[in-house]
Amino acid sequence: MKVAKKFAVFYCLFRVALCIDSFSITLPQSVDAVGGLCVFVPCTFTIEARFDTDLQGDPKGIWRKDGTTEDQTVFDSTTPKDNKIKGNITGDLRMKDCTTIFNSVNKADSGRYYFRIESGELKYTYRTASVYINVSDSLSVPKPTLSLYRDQMEVQDRRVLEGSSVSLFCSAFPLCPTVLPTLSWSPLPTNIRQEQNQNTSFTSSQLNFITTHLHHELRFNCTATYQLENNDIKTTQSSLVLRVLYGPKNTSVSVSPSGPVMLGSSVILNCSSDGNPAVNYTWYRENGEQIETGPSLTINKTEDTHSGLYYCRAQNQHGAQNSSVQLDIQYAARNTSVSASPSGPVMLGSSVTLNCSSDGNPAVNYTWYRENGEQIETGPSLTINKTDDTHSGLYYCRAQNQHGAQNSSVQLDIQYAPQISLSFHCNSSSKGGIMCVCEVHGRPVPKLEWRLSGQPVPPPENSSVREESVGHTGLRSFIYIHQSLADTPTLQCISANSLGSTSQLFYAVATHHCSPAG
Known part of the structure; x- marks a missing residue:
């Protein structure tokens, strides 16, 4: 990856002086600097060939401000303690490199600067080209540059697939060669490898990691911190928000209202899922029948057939995930x-x-x-x-x-054949006749018939029969026999229903009392 080399000071377009007798110099037209910091002045020069030998001796570089006379000298490389502007020539004068750093400049140091070279017989001031140094009181610290790379290619839209191997690259440039920034990251997740690089041209830091859905919409901040020559601290920051593409995760279904769902009531099933891009939702019954799309499924009036398992499928182009809920209609x-x-x-x-x-x-x-x-x-x-x-x-x-x-x-209905109760009996009547009682039980309720000497009881003018029910299964019959019939030897009570019949004999009716026959 290419990283352009920049400096904190901003140079105007370079101006190359015209050669005069083979003497020329290359300087920026102007340099912006901040009070309290150093200022970097790139500089190269040429001389006439006849002075090449002199230049290899012990050359010195001189800077003059706002003019070219000796009294306007503010810097001499051979007398650093006496210079009005402190600094040093970092370039190699023997190699015709006059690059200079002035330290701790202030606003009074603003002005136009001319360079002079001296070595043996070589004594020359470059008057046709100069650099204007503009020192300001305020410091505008440039933000660091923050980029995302995947497979060594920059990702402009910040979008990467989950599982991709990526690098975050942050670089910042010195305010001057003596004020280098330090870089720090926030947040700094686990399982991330960090690499640092620092030189006089720029400082860089690189985070290498494998993306997960947890990195989606995570804001990475790269902070550049500068400690100035006066011990002040300046910071600046750049941010990058990562966009991770991933399939649905954490899919779940909830029921509203929660708890048992009453028959005939309304119920809403809600499906939620985390995915990027946003997921689509589809609802299915447990038999695979698709019944709805969208994050919610509403049943306005429940029936017992609505009980069962409901599936929600959350899906985007990167995958699908199901979740289910059991709907219990009570x-x-x-x-x-x-x-x-x-x-x-x-x-x-x-x-x-x-x-x-x-x-x-x-x-x-x-x-x-x-x-x-x-x-x-x-x-x-x-x-x-x-x-x-x-x-x-x-x-x-x-x-x-x-x-x-x-x-x-x-x-x-408990059914059984007729059974004559042991409570049957005959008694003399106050009217002079005989009263006999026969009680029978059976289910279905039996019928009862009286017989005298084997013959059905004569018409009511000779006898009187009365019946009454006893509970749900019994019948009680009363028969009154006139005295004129007392010569009849036997009286019989006969009962029958669909399941059988039974009878009971009464003897010696004429004696005015009954003797039941067993």
């Missing part, structure tokens, strides 16, 4: 139902299982109740291993989660 228990297994009527003494099902999110809990409110079981199933007639009735299942509850019920 709702209270619904569609609650109860079934019996086996279905249909349940025979007395058999086993039956009641099953409860419900749809809810989160999963519901089940509780079983009898119709009187008694809690009898928890869990989705209720099993009765051996049924009896007390198990008939209404059974409730309550399905419940933290969002609500729903009930469902089933009627359990």
Whole structure:
């Protein structure tokens, strides 16, 4: 890489004097300097060939200010302590190099300067060319030059791919050869190699590193610090902002509002990612279906079908990255139902299982109740291993989660053939006849019939029959027999339903009391 050599002093266009008898000198037309600092004056000259031998003796250089007479001498290289302007000739006079540094100049030193060479017979003042030294009180410190390189080529737009090997090059120039700058960097990240170079022409510093996304939009500052001859400190700074191109990183998805999403509510999924250039976003369901583009996905009214995994893909020309979120649509228990297994009527003494099902999110809990409110079981199933007639009735299942509850019920019908209760009897009636009672239970509720001597009871004018229900499964029948029928030897109570029949005999009706037959 080429670095132009510059000086802190600013030279006007060089003026080359015309040769007079082969004597000539090359000087800048003017030099700008700052009070308190040195001033650098580049200078070369020629002489007539006949003086070449004299020049190889012990030459001295003389500078005269604002004129060419001896009393205007301000600098003599052979009497440094007596000079009005301190300094030294850094060039080699024998090589016709009269380059000079004047130290700690002040504003009074401003003026036009002429050079004179003396050595043996050689004594010559160059009157046709001079340099004007302009000393000012204020110091304008030039900023350092800051450049970015990749593969030894300067990157003008400051854009580099992540993973590139790059160099930051900073250079600054001395205010004068005795005031060299020191260079410092900020920030100075880890894993960066620094190289420094310093000479009288310029000072440089180079940072070598591999770019990462962490360097994107990082401002690198190069600071040049000058310690002046009067011990004052001057600083100046240049900055460069690095633009790193990289694929998506740190991709994430969030849900708003956070927490469980209720059925029928609105929800927004937001995707964020870090990439340069800016990433594009695409939304997918877990089955790969593309459903939306952009950083946000809004569902205005959620349904249970919206539950599931959602993917956000962040992508630019340098790569892609996915992130996902599980959307959990929650709702209270619904569609609650109860079934019996086996279905249909349940025979007395058999086993039956009641099953409860419900749809809810989160999963519901089940509780079983009898119709009187008694809690009898928890869990989705209720099993009765051996049924009896007390198990008939209404059974409730309550399905419940933290969002609500729903009930469902089933009627359990325990069926059995008729059974005549032991409470049957006959008593004499105050009216002179006989009153007999027969009570029967069965499911379905049985029918009951009275027979006298094997024959159906005669019409009501000879007897009176009255029936009443007993609970959900029983029937009680009363029969009144007139005295004129007392010669009938037997009375029979017969009961039947779809599952069977049974009967009970009553003897010796005429004796005004009953003797049931076993």
